[in-house]
Amino acid sequence: MTPDSVRPPDRPAAARLRWAVLALGLSVLARMLWMLLSENGMNLVDLHVYVDGSASLLTDRLYDYTYSEKTPDFPLPFTYPPFAALVFYPLHFLPFTVIAIGWLLATVAALYGIVRISLELLLGRERLRETAWRAAAVGWTAVGVWLEPVRTTIDYGQVNVFLVLGAMLAARSSRWWVSGGLVGIIAGIKLTPAITGLYFLARRRWGAAVFSAVAFGLTVGVSFLINRREAQRYFGTLLGDADRIGPVGSVWNQSMRGALSRIVGYDVQTGPWYLAGVLVVAALGICAWRTLGPDDRLGTLIIVQLFGLMISPISWSHHFVWLLPTVLWLVYGPLRRAPGARWLAGFWLVTMLVGVPWVLSFAQPSIWDVSRPGWLAWLGAVDLFGVLVLFVWVIWVSRSRRIAPPADRSPEPARYPAS
Numbered sequence: 396m397t398p399d400s401v402r403p404p405d406r407p408a409a410a411r412l413r414w415a416v417l418a419l420g421l422s423v424l425a426r427m428l429w430m431l432l433s434e435n436g437m438n439l440v441d442l443h444v445y446v447d448g449s450a451s452l453l454t455d456r457l458y459d460y461t462y463s464e465k466t467p468d469f470p471l472p473f474t475y476p477p478f479a480a481l482v483f484y485p486l487h488f489l490p491f492t493v494i495a496i497g498w499l500l501a502t503v504a505a506l507y508g509i510v511r512i513s514l515e516l517l518l519g520r521e522r523l524r525e526t527a528w529r530a531a532a533v534g535w536t537a538v539g540v541w542l543e544p545v546r547t548t549i550d551y552g553q554v555n556v557f558l559v560l561g562a563m564l565a566a567r568s569s570r571w572w573v574s575g576g577l578v579g580i581i582a583g584i585k586l587t588p589a590i591t592g593l594y595f596l597a598r599r600r601w602g603a604a605v606f607s608a609v610a611f612g613l614t615v616g617v618s619f620l621i622n623r624r625e626a627q628r629y630f631g632t633l634l635g636d637a638d639r640i641g642p643v644g645s646v647w648n649q650s651m652r653g654a655l656s657r658i659v660g661y662d663v664q665t666g667p668w669y670l671a672g673v674l675v676v677a678a679l680g681i682c683a684w685r686t687l688g689p690d691d692r693l694g695t696l697i698i699v700q701l702f703g704l705m706i707s708p709i710s711w712s713h714h715f716v717w718l719l720p721t722v723l724w725l726v727y728g729p730l731r732r733a734p735g736a737r738w739l740a741g742f743w744l745v746t747m748l749v750g751v752p753w754v755l756s757f758a759q760p761s762i763w764d765v766s767r768p769g770w771l772a773w774l775g776a777v778d779l780f781g782v783l784v785l786f787v788w789v790i791w792v793s794r795s796r797r798i799a800p801p802a803d804r805s806p807e808p809a810r811y812p813a814s
Contacts, residue, residue: 408526415534422540423503426549430495438465439495442552446494448473449483457625458633469762474633474640477618477626478583498552505560506545506719507536512563513720516693517727539719543750547713554585559716562591566696571602578603579610583618586634587714590703594696597684640709644765646755646775650710651676654776660766676705679786686793688729697721698789701782712752715778718743721785733792739785751777 430436440462448460451473457480461470473480486494511532515523522528539545548555561581565574574595582589589611595604618626633639641648644656651672656662663669680702687694700717704710725731725740755775759767767775 405526408530412526412530412533415530415537419503419507419533419537419540422537423500426499426503426540427496430499431492437492437495438550439498439552440465440471441554442495442498443491444471444473445479445483445552445554446486446491449480450487452477452480452484452622455622455624457622458628469641472639475585476583476614476629477622478614479585481617481621482584495552499549502545502549502556503536503540505556506539507532508560509556509563509716509720510535510539510723512560512567513693513723514727516567516696517724535719535723538744542719542744542747543753544713544715544718544747546750547711547753548716551713553713555713555716557581558585558588559720562588562594562696562700563720565591565603565607566594566692571600572606574600574603575606575608576610578607579612580614582607582611583614587703587707587710590699591696593702594699597695597699598692635708641711642762643709645762646752646759646771647711647762648709649704649712649715649752649775649778650707651705651779652708653710654772654779656765657767657772657775658769660772662765673706676702676783676786679783679790683786683789683793686790691729693720693724694728694730694789697724698786701785705779705782710778712750712778715747718747718778730789730792733795735788735792739788742781746777746781751775 430439443462443464444460447462448457451457451460457473457477461472463470511523514528514532518528523532540549545556547553558581561577565577568574568577578588578591578595582591589607592604592607595601595607615626615630618629643653643662645653646657652663652669655668655672659668680698684695684698687698697717697720701721704714704717707714722740722743725736725743730736751774755771756762758771
């Protein structure tokens with residue numbers, strides 16, 4: 396039997412892998428050329444804050460630093476815990492162009508890790524070794540580069556993709572100390588990933604949940620050892636100050652508080668509107684989680700993270716990197732054949748490819764303006780409505796599946812990626 400008679404079944408998958416690698420390579424090249432050759436390609440305002448702000452780690456001016464060269468309407472302060480400044484501190488010894496290129500390449504590599512772990516949680520490690528699924532992982536990474544949360548993460552030089560990867564690695568690991576340690580560390584860099592502790596509680600991983608709190612506490616302790624004055628300042632007065640982070644009413648803020656504030660015309664803060672919204676999102680999220688299958692780790696993680704994005708005072712559109720795993724879960728997960736799964740995946744893909752907050756930002760006179768024409772405010776709640784619909788859909792579909800005949804449940808993943 397000749398090798399050719401054995402290998403034809405793998406040729407289409409190998410061809411898809413080559414095309415996927417080419418697409419990813421061209422995507423990275425295009426982003427790099429934009430960065431190096433365009434007038435605004437090296438703006439990377441958040442990366443400037445990380446690099447230049449962290450240089451003040453050992454002074455008493457860490458939280459006095461602002462970057463305004465490219466953002467004169469809103470000088471950007473260093474808003475992360477002192478532990479984050481420690482992590483970023485070595486960068487300020489390098490030329491910024493080198494940092495920017497390395498940041499781009501590392502972000503894309505981390506994005507591939509997110510896609511690969513998402514598929515692994517859905518399919519298992521053995522299936523992911525198949526050429527067709529390796530092609531799917533590379534192909535989805537190429538698509539992900541152009542989705543608005545990742546696109547703006549790259550534009551700003553943000554850290555979101557790395558934080559999502561850290562949470563994904565924590566969910567993937569079965570070792571309590573690895574999972575808890577990863578979440579504690581990434582929460583020490585930026586507080587929002589601490590919501591991942593709810594994932595551990597939902598999965599009854601008590602050791603990981605406790606150790607994540609311990610690891611986070613250690614990052615706080617390190618912060619006080621390095622710079623006691625600035626650590627006291629951050630955890631004593633600056634923590635929770637949403638106004639310092641940015642304008643709540645900007646359309647770029649896709650949290651529930653931001654969406655509600657634009658709809659009613661003023662910052663709802665933590666008043667009745669906000670508290671009622673938290674109760675609704677929490678109730679729907681808990682019900683959606685309880686209807687998931689016991690082995691649906693990715694589904695549980697997505698619900699927890701989307702809940703966290705909703706209740707945070709500010710969730711910039713580039714924080715919604717979690718929508719890419721959401722799309723993968725809808726396309727390849729246990730509910731992929733349920734009515735509406737492809738429609739929801741398509742909704743997220745279209746809104747992310749278009750970049751709805753980016754489009755609507757041109758109609759907002761200033762990032763500080765909360766009041767705006769009503770129909771634009773409702774459109775600006777795109778992520779809030781998407782999350783609510785997703786939670787309701789999961790509840791409805793899961794209830795339908797419980798009463799459906801066994802033949803309709805289709806628990807096994809599809810053999811090959813959808814085209």
